[in-house]
Amino acid sequence: MIEVLQWSTLATCGVVAAARVPSALRGENRTVFFIFALLTLAILLSIEGPYVAIDRALGGVNAANLILRFVIFAAIFCVGIRITRGFGATNGYRLVTGRIGMAVLATVSLAVVVLFLLIDSAGSSSGLQDISLRGGPDAMLVEYYGAAGRAYPAYVSLVLLPAMVSAVRSRLPAMVRLAAVLLAAGAVAIALTLLFPVAPPEWGPAKFVINYTAVLCFVVGLTLIWAAKVRYGRNVAREKTSTEK
Template identity: 40%
Template sequence: MILLQWATCAVVTILLLTRLPAFLRGHNRLMFWLMTLLDLAVLLSISGPYLAIDRLLGGHNVANLVLRFIIFGFTLLLGVRVARAFSGFRAERALLGPFGLGLLAAASAVLVASFVLSDLATSRVGFNTPDLELWPAIYGTMGRIYPTFTGIVLLPVLTSAVRRRGPALLRWAAALLGLGYFDLAISNIITVLPKEYLWLSQTINYSTILLLCAGLALVWVSSLVGRARARNVAGTQVKNPHT
């Protein structure tokens, strides 16, 4: 499972580096920040980096709280990016409107409160406890409610994009992103899974990340193909002004 964790981190880092030139030119900086947040999230889900960073923060699992807020930020930015890519204007309004932002604020408040009440003195990656205790369970649940909400908002948009006619790359991107969000919804069972099913929890988590990354990569490739075709058409019209 450690191999899967580091492989996922490597994939996200490569995607981040591919976005760096465009970021430095001032193009599509949202994608760069998305990949940055996701890379940090993956890194903080791996035991070695997590424990090292948590020690710097005091050694009381504060790194996990930071991880949860990174995931909140990532899922919000991702939701906005996906909604815009597939013309999901209603989905974007739901995410950035009073209800969406209100849910984000409420989930954040309960997350912090349950973190404090959990009172875990020992630094543990994943915020795991030996037994299913109330406040850690609430903390884990609240950490997944808002990301799941963004997926519920976007699934109708992605389903519609898969069904309608359009560029094949965008339809594949919508399918992969939809599967990623479906995986994200399934991940809500992780909070109640016993310790011996840790492998299943991690498989769900990392497959979600890889599916979302693959979908985002195809959205990017599709935009590159579209711009290349537009340049070719413009060049042809310049060469043949009377056609």
């Protein structure tokens, strides 16, 4: 089931990214194209087969996992920009792109790199699972590394949540409000990943479901906003929400 979810999510992201290519070439909403392209790459690097093949080409030291972390950071940063600007959430935009947001990104990025360098990462392993199974200091470092990697996406998701809640309660078109519901669900799912370190081992499959649910919610939500713009001929989401009053 997990493999089906992974490949179906990859296919969905890839199709939407391909559909955005003509618009991106015309210079229209390139941020949205970059989001879908980055998410497609992130999902590809999350699947064991492609991950192992790519990582072995890079030297077999799990450099692909480090690349994956920064691909996710780039994707969620673009999501934060697109959603806060699209919904007129100026406070949220500042928290993503301003000094606080940049400080959080820089701190988390540094932590991720330092922790990765401290791990004996030899041997390609999707999700660094084999390294965790070794036990000892490396297993603990992998946990810290994973927690650091989840911190920035969770931060951006929590920043986005108030604007999404306000949009759901607004008088925006139903399609946009549905998109806001999905984006809010995706934000909550990402925030829940902060609890992974305290989750019991038997909840492993649930972690995959939460991760891929978040991706699908963001992809479908952004696609609905795109469809709403095409239908109504304007940026229907760009209205002040209660968070800006």
